[in-house]
Amino acid sequence: MTTSTYDLAVVGAGPAGMAAAAAAGDAGCRVALVDAAERPGGQFWRHPPGGIDHVRDLHHDVRTFRRLHARVRGTVEHLPGHQVWTVTREDDAFGLHTVRDGAEVVFRARALVLAPGAYDRQLPFPGWDLPGVYTAGGAQALLKEHQVTVGRRVVVGGTGPFLLPVAAGLAERGVNVSGVFEANSPGEWLRRGAGAVPVVRSPRKLAEGAGYAAALARHRIPYRPRHAVVAAHGTDEVTAVTVARLDRSWNELAGSRRRIRCDAVAVGWGFVPRLELPAALGCRTRVDVDGSAVVDVDGLQRSSVPDVYVAGEATGVGGAQWAAVTGEIAGRAAAVRLGFPSSFPASAMRRRRHLRAFATAMHAAHPVRDGWRDRLSDDTVVCRCEEVTAGAVTRAASELGGTDVRSVKLLTRAGMGWCQGRICGDATAGLTAAAAGVDVDPRGHLERPVAVPVPLGTLAADPADASPRDVDVT
Amino acid sequence: MVRLMTVDRLPEVVVIGAGVVGAACAWYAARAGLRVTVVDRGPVAGGTTGAGEGNILVSDKPAGPELELARLSVRCWRDLADAVEGFEYDPKGGLVVAGSAAALDGLRATASGQRERGVTATEVRPDELHEHEPHLADDLAGGMYYPEDAQVQPAAAAARLLRDARAHGAAVRPNVEVTGVLRSRDGLAGVRTSAGDVPAGAVVNAAGTWGGEIAALAGVDVPVLPRRGFVLVTEPLPPGVVRHKVYAAEYVSDVASDDASLQSSPVIESTAAGPVLLGSSRERVGFNRTLSVPALRRIAAHAVRLFPVLAGADVLRAYRGFRPYCPDHLPVIGPDARCPGLYHACGHEGAGVGLAAATGHVVARALTGHPPGTDPTPFLPERFG
Ligand SMILES: Cc1cc2nc3c(=O)[nH]c(=O)nc-3n(C[C@H](O)[C@H](O)[C@H](O)COP(=O)(O)OP(=O)(O)OC[C@H]3O[C@@H](n4cnc5c(N)ncnc54)[C@H](O)[C@@H]3O)c2cc1C
Ligand SMILES: Cc1cc2nc3c(=O)[nH]c(=O)nc-3n(C[C@H](O)[C@H](O)[C@H](O)COP(=O)(O)OP(=O)(O)OC[C@H]3O[C@@H](n4cnc5c(N)ncnc54)[C@H](O)[C@@H]3O)c2cc1C
Numbered sequence: 001m002t003t004s005t006y007d008l009a010v011v012g013a014g015p016a017g018m019a020a021a022a023a024a025g026d027a028g029c030r031v032a033l034v035d036a037a038e039r040p041g042g043q044f045w046r047h048p049p050g051g052i053d054h055v056r057d058l059h060h061d062v063r064t065f066r067r068l069h070a071r072v073r074g075t076v077e078h079l080p081g082h083q084v085w086t087v088t089r090e091d092d093a094f095g096l097h098t099v100r101d102g103a104e105v106v107f108r109a110r111a112l113v114l115a116p117g118a119y120d121r122q123l124p125f126p127g128w129d130l131p132g133v134y135t136a137g138g139a140q141a142l143l144k145e146h147q148v149t150v151g152r153r154v155v156v157g158g159t160g161p162f163l164l165p166v167a168a169g170l171a172e173r174g175v176n177v178s179g180v181f182e183a184n185s186p187g188e189w190l191r192r193g194a195g196a197v198p199v200v201r202s203p204r205k206l207a208e209g210a211g212y213a214a215a216l217a218r219h220r221i222p223y224r225p226r227h228a229v230v231a232a233h234g235t236d237e238v239t240a241v242t243v244a245r246l247d248r249s250w251n252e253l254a255g256s257r258r259r260i261r262c263d264a265v266a267v268g269w270g271f272v273p274r275l276e277l278p279a280a281l282g283c284r285t286r287v288d289v290d291g292s293a294v295v296d297v298d299g300l301q302r303s304s305v306p307d308v309y310v311a312g313e314a315t316g317v318g319g320a321q322w323a324a325v326t327g328e329i330a331g332r333a334a335a336v337r338l339g340f341p342s343s344f345p346a347s348a349m350r351r352r353r354h355l356r357a358f359a360t361a362m363h364a365a366h367p368v369r370d371g372w373r374d375r376l377s378d379d380t381v382v383c384r385c386e387e388v389t390a391g392a393v394t395r396a397a398s399e400l401g402g403t404d405v406r407s408v409k410l411l412t413r414a415g416m417g418w419c420q421g422r423i424c425g426d427a428t429a430g431l432t433a434a435a436a437g438v439d440v441d442p443r444g445h446l447e448r449p450v451a452v453p454v455p456l457g458t459l460a461a462d463p464a465d466a467s468p469r470d471v472d473v474t
Numbered sequence: 475m476v477r478l479m480t481v482d483r484l485p486e487v488v489v490i491g492a493g494v495v496g497a498a499c500a501w502y503a504a505r506a507g508l509r510v511t512v513v514d515r516g517p518v519a520g521g522t523t524g525a526g527e528g529n530i531l532v533s534d535k536p537a538g539p540e541l542e543l544a545r546l547s548v549r550c551w552r553d554l555a556d557a558v559e560g561f562e563y564d565p566k567g568g569l570v571v572a573g574s575a576a577a578l579d580g581l582r583a584t585a586s587g588q589r590e591r592g593v594t595a596t597e598v599r600p601d602e603l604h605e606h607e608p609h610l611a612d613d614l615a616g617g618m619y620y621p622e623d624a625q626v627q628p629a630a631a632a633a634r635l636l637r638d639a640r641a642h643g644a645a646v647r648p649n650v651e652v653t654g655v656l657r658s659r660d661g662l663a664g665v666r667t668s669a670g671d672v673p674a675g676a677v678v679n680a681a682g683t684w685g686g687e688i689a690a691l692a693g694v695d696v697p698v699l700p701r702r703g704f705v706l707v708t709e710p711l712p713p714g715v716v717r718h719k720v721y722a723a724e725y726v727s728d729v730a731s732d733d734a735s736l737q738s739s740p741v742i743e744s745t746a747a748g749p750v751l752l753g754s755s756r757e758r759v760g761f762n763r764t765l766s767v768p769a770l771r772r773i774a775a776h777a778v779r780l781f782p783v784l785a786g787a788d789v790l791r792a793y794r795g796f797r798p799y800c801p802d803h804l805p806v807i808g809p810d811a812r813c814p815g816l817y818h819a820c821g822h823e824g825a826g827v828g829l830a831a832a833t834g835h836v837v838a839r840a841l842t843g844h845p846p847g848t849d850p851t852p853f854l855p856e857r858f859g
Binding site for chain 1: 764
């Protein structure tokens with residue numbers, strides 16, 4: 001079978017990937033934009049089959065989406081519904097191994113932009129495995145894609161600016177949001193530190209923040225800094241949570257516990273970049289200011305592996321605008337490298353710098369403190385897939401010599417189930433490091449050579465080698 | 475035999491490597507009354523022990539020195555499982571199947587040699603295969619059943635043996651790297667590490683695939699090289715889909731092959747937790763960690779060939795490890811006459827879990843000056859000159 005090779009394959013059709021594909025397509029590259037989802041937009045512009053207009057009220061910057069979508073439609077082959085299970089480097093091209101409807105399809109490209117985004121960071125607490133406890137991102141995704149609200153009385157908690165749109169969106173759709181419990185005190189931080197961080201004055205960001213603040217006020221949603229959801233209660237599903245006041249290190253203040261009735265909780269602790277595909281190619285990583293492992297890229301979004309560009313949250317959690325501008329630069333850089341005419345507008349470079357500084361300030365205002373560990377009891381489940389408790393993880397590290405996440409996984413099965421440690425990896429790493437008396441290594445659990453599950457029979461069969469002619473062009 | 479240190483409290487034996495082999499050496503030595511310190515540059519079971527499977531096999535070893543060691547090891551593992559719990563020891567038996575009449579003839583020949591050495595091997599007719607494994611493909615030529623084959627969870631075995639050794643006075647120090655050796659007039663006097671010197675009368679090189687590097691620090695040549703292997707792990711499957719450890723007759727010839735290119739034969743085992751492990755490939759590509767899609771495909775195709783029912787199971791993950799192999803495919807075990815005070819316990823290739831228990835036994839016997847339960851000569855390092 002003939003195998004035709006794309007100039008560029010972009011993985012991820014979120015803000016970063018769409019921008020990268022559009023930029024390279026505009027420059028004349030033949031681009032494949034591959035995504036597991038059926039519709040473009042990624043997490044930020046997630047929308048139902050009927051189109052983004054159905055959820056306009058939940059979205060910011062729909063204009064940018066439309067503009068990017070139009071550019072992508074004109075010049076790029078969008079390949080939705082393809083899950084990339086691994087990516088390989090072949091003689092003079094990369095192989096993108098995807099699964100589509102149970103069959104394997106392989107694409108080849110001379111260069112890659114990887115823009116796989118991030119997933120919710122989760123931290124365990126007693127009761128977090130009850131039905132009705134959602135991640136903040138999960139609650140948001142249900143709303144944006146399916147227009148489903150996770151409950152009628154919902155508590156929102158965790159840390160990070162993302163809690164605000166989640167609460168506001170739920171409230172807009174008629175949910176009684178009992179409060180936003182933010183474990184840090186970003187307002188206090190900003191008052192103290194804003195002078196030193198010019199970008200906090202970024203007008204657009206402030207307007208967006210002010211918009212959420214207004215929405216919270218309009219719906220009379222209390223915003224409680226230095227508070228956390230410390231337990232969820234219920235037998236078959238969540239019926240109440242306990243919230244408590246925290247000190248700066250997230251230790252609970254005695255006597256501050258309060259019970260709130262609710263039928264759902266949405267909790268988020270920031271995001272963890274998805275690094276399976278860059279890791280499979282051996283891209284160098286580093287630890288970012290928020291403690292996440294990210295791909296180490298240079299000013300042109302180049303990774304340490306030649307011809308592999310990485311953009312968006314995989315290079316640092318920073319929001320959709322940041323993701324889009326890094327994608328734009330990556331797409332242009334890849335085009336130039338492939339011999340197509342393109343350029344690097346100073347405005348894009350400046351914007352990236354500003355948005356990065358803003359993200360850094362946000363991370364500094366919303367750190368994850370060690371205090372979360374103290375709320376776990378010996379029998380709090382840390383790994384839900386394999387039902388491994390905090391006690392088991394701690395003992396593996398302190399008594400069995402499992403001093404890193406990988407060995408603790410082998411000794412307890414934490415992270416060996418369906419989610420492959422995407423849910424529990426950070427928590428296991430934190431508990432392990434504390435028990436073993438070593439530093440947390442967020443890179444210990446990012447290697448997942450099989451990025452998404454593949455049926456054995458599919459793997460065994462000879463895959464179809466997709467030339468552009470063989471696939472639907474949308 | 476270990477020279478007793480004059481200063482009290484110093485370890486008599488330092489074991490380099492907290493893999494399953496080092497753990498077994500430490501366990502037997504501690505139980506023999508020696509003062510043992512185990513050091514590893516990483517966590518417990520962070521090396522090949524955490525990157526392979528846990529089969530304890532007599533079935534894949536034709537009559538010869540390795541079979542003798544394996545037979546001893548099967549007994550030693552049984553003792554270990556009695557003494558220490560928590561590592562999923564399962565004497566489940568192994569079924570070797572043949573796809574063709576020729577392969578079956580090969581199996582029969584191997585089995586008859588093994589039987590002369592006391593191994594139990596029962597031929598299974600094609601129509602009886604399903605009694606052993608209901609989901610096997612139904613066009614196989616026959617098989618051989620080995621009731622002595624068993625299985626452990628290797629990382630847990632290493633960790634539990636080390637914990638028990640600690641209860642018998644051993645010290646276990648993860649994240650301590652050996653960077654050199656200490657010498658006295660009579661030979662080795664301990665090791666130099668990232669956390670200071672560790673004086674000891676005897677040094678046990680249980681550094682697995684890196685055993686050659688430790689030997690080099692001591693100034694002797696032990697040629698241990700990496701042989702890469704991939705394993706696929708399925709989603710958890712109901713109990714009974716795969717009952718025994720099942721592999722194809724071709725596996726035995728692959729193991730002994732000197733061909734550097736990719737080889738793979740199906741080796742299929744269920745685990746206590748439900749996922750089925752599908753092994754494994756063999757390639758000589760140095761320490762190259764990149765995923766080999768052809769290797770994975772080959773493993774998948776072989777597994778589906780033996781168990782068609784697995785075609786619909788999802789593969790959740792894949793991992794790779796680097797088996798420590800020597801050119802003659804035999805492990806290196808025992809005192810090094812070229813360097814008094816140095817003992818080796820490395821180079822077990824694809825059988826280090828299975829052979830760990832006997833290796834620990836043999837090394838501890840040497841350390842205490844007692845004869846071991848099998849002839850140790852074929853494994854001595856002097857064979858490399
Ligand atoms: C569940 C969730 C909801 C979020 N909701 C919001 C929100 O409402 N507002 C907000 O400001 N921020 C939200 N975020 C944060 C969000 O990550 C960023 O704002 C922004 O979407 C990042 O853009 P990106 O292009 O880097 O990645 P993403 O938008 O995450 O896009 C990555 C894309 O890559 C695809 N992909 C990844 N791996 C593979 C693979 N192996 N094979 C095929 N495709 C793959 C994904 O399907 C996805 O479409 C959310 C994050 C999460 C995890
Ligand atoms: C895919 C695959 C499948 C396998 N299946 C089986 C099977 O079914 N049955 C079986 O019996 N065997 C199997 N094996 C082989 C088996 O895993 C190995 O033979 C065995 O684990 C070797 O154990 P070890 O303790 O010698 O080495 P390791 O577990 O590698 O331990 C050596 C230790 O030494 C440490 N070390 C190295 N250098 C230094 C230093 N300078 N300082 C301090 N510490 C150091 C390392 O960190 C490491 O932890 C398989 C292997 C692979 C790769």
